[in-house]
Amino acid sequence: MRRFIPIALTMILLSACSAADAQPTDRFGGSGPFTLVIGRDTTAYLQPLLDRWNQAHPEERATLLELPEAADEQRAQMVANLQAKSDRYDVLGLDVVWTAEFADAGWILPLERGTFPLGRFLPPVVDTAVYRGKLWAVPYTSNAGLLYYRKDLLAKHKFSPPKTWKELREQARALHAKHRIGGYAGQFLAYEGLTVNFTEAVQSAGGQILSPDGTKVTMDVAKATSGLNFLVNGFREGWIPVESLTYKEEESRLAFQEGRLAFARNWPHAYGPATASSVADRFAVTRLPGPNGPGTGALGGYNLAVSAFSKRQKSAVEFIRYFTSLENQRRVLTEGSFPPVWAELYDDPELIRRFPYLPVLKQSILSARPRPASANYEQVSLVIASAVSNALTPPFEEAGDDVVASMKSQLDEIIRGR
Structure with missing residues (x-):
């Protein structure tokens, strides 16, 4: 059956995409069909959003090109395309950590701030799209790690949701022993997800890895070792299962929603699928713990950028304005379970009733x-x-402070360009 969009909605879409016609977009050339390239859509929500655009813009149809799930593999394919100066990709869905690299390489185009309602976005999210004072992309989804937990098991043992590493360790050990399930897991395969998990542990311990501008290694060995040892001890003591060394986001999501974990660190997108799983109505989320209270997560998410080699740049900019509009941001949450970038959506009573984790998520992002x-x-x-x-891999022969010291030395060589 063919799907038609109501005339009124078509007019709304057309209006939304032309509301800022006065903004300076003339420097972007080329209109016509274009391609959105982004990581794999695990919740199947993207194509319906593209369908809405395509029905209102038959001469500027958007084609979705999905890359692998892992961020490392996404980046590798994008870089290969951009280094070849190919015009196959037009709108790029970039992990927030790629802004500086892609801008520095000349692979994406700077955008006009006034073209987008950035003042209504969450401030930390906008910062991820800015490099050396210029806007290089537009925030599309945000992300911050959350601690998923089995509220039924905690209630049974009269535990409160853990706020500290000590509480998480004690509860994870107890539930592992009494219920024969994994105590805690995150993303511990050797890829970007492990970098994020380690970064969160270091930040929660009060440290950092690099200076905010990325020009200097500022890692405090003691604080970084504290964060690393929290994870190492979990594996050594058995409350972090050894199989989690193979976990990326999807593996850890499945382990939790299949009832194989008491606690799991994951992104908010795992919430929706869990509500339709074997742990539905038996789980909740809270902020990540730290040594002495709630920890500090790593900001994640995707930004949309325009390829410097696109021949349809004007259409790409118009599409980004449409795709990051308030109504589409609502759909990003309701249909994709991804955190939106518009601040007001986190305070919407109707959305909070449907997604009770929103207040916690807002605190985590901020x-x-x-x-x-x-x-x-x-x-x-x-x-x-x-x-x-x-x-993290047995037999744990190297001391944590030695690992951190060696890591710091290698990072210093990279940053100094040796």
């Missing part, structure tokens, strides 16, 4: 820190993931 805006971020991430993976 307290999260962006990963360093480094043009060498990929190398930085590879060094961190490799070092941390070795530390």
Whole structure:
């Protein structure tokens, strides 16, 4: 059956996409069919959003090109395309940590701030799209890590949701022993997800890895070692299952929603599928714990950028304005379970009734820190993931402070360009 969009809605879409015609978009050339390239859509919500655009813009149809789920693999394919100066990709869905690299390489175009309602977005999210004072992309989804937990098991043992590492350790150990399930897991495969998990542990301990501008290694060995040892001890003591060394986002999501974990660190997109799983109505979320209270997450999400080699740049900019509009942001949440970037959606009573985690998520995003805006971020991430993976793998022969000291030395070489 063919799907038709109501005339009134068509007019709304057309109006929304032309409301800022006075903004300076003339410097972008080329209109026509274009391609949106982004990571794999695991919740099947993207194509309906593109269908709405396509029905209102038959001469500027958007085609969805999905890349692999893992951020590392997405980046590799995008970089290969952009280094070849191919015009196959038009709108790029970039992990927030790629802004500096892609801008520095000349692969994406700077955008006019006034074209987009950035003042209504969550401030930390906008920062991820800015590099050296220029806007290089538009925030599309945000992200901050959350702690998923089995509220039924906590209630049974009269536990309160853990706020500290000590509480998480004690509860995870107890539930692991009494219910024969994994105590806690995150994303511990040696890829970008492990870098994020380690970064969150370091930040929660009061440290950082690089300076905010990415030009200097500022890692405090003691604080970084504290964060690393929290994870290492979990594996050594058995309340973090060894199989989680193979977990990316999807593997950890499935382990939790299939009832194989008491606690799991994951992004908000895992919430929707869990409500239709074997743990539905038996789980909840809270902020990530830290040494002495709630921890500090790593800011994630996707930004939309225009390829410098696109021949349809004007259509790409118009599409980004449409795709980041308030109504589409609502759909990003309601249909995709991804955190929107518009601040007002987190305070919407109707949405909070449907997504009770929104207040917690808003706090998590506002307290999260962006990963360093480094043009060498990929190398930085590879060094961190490799070092941390070795530390987490039995037989745990190298001391945590030695691992951190060696990691710091390697990072210093990368940043200094040696």
